[in-house]
């Protein structure tokens with residue numbers, strides 16, 4: 764049974780702005796529905812002519828970007844599989860520069876935090892070991 768694919772889905776597909784599962788689903792429909800390919804070509808032609816839909820403008824304004832909080836959870840591996848897959852797709856496949864920059868900034872912060880904690884822990888153990896030696 765062919766699925767009805769909406770105009771905004773086709774636009775998002777062209778921009779590769781959909782989660783991987785949906786990209787695959789639309790690809791499947793494109794293979795089975797020749798008229799969908801025609802619609803896709805029309806959208807692509809319009810885009811070359813500089814006509815942009817609301818959906819495109821919405822995406823261009825990066826409303827689909829992850830928040831810093833989401834990116835932080837992503838780094839910690841605290842997101843569910845679907846969200847993590849979407850962020851990975853958004854960053855690696857779409858190559859969103861804004862999110863890439865945010866992510867590397869956040870991972871630097873996390874590394875620094877880990878370093879501070881480790882230094883503190885090392886100092887603590889050293890002083891504890893020192894005290895134990897003195898008592899012995």
Ligand SMILES: [Zn+2]
Nearest residue numbers: 828829859862
């Ligand atoms: Zn982004």
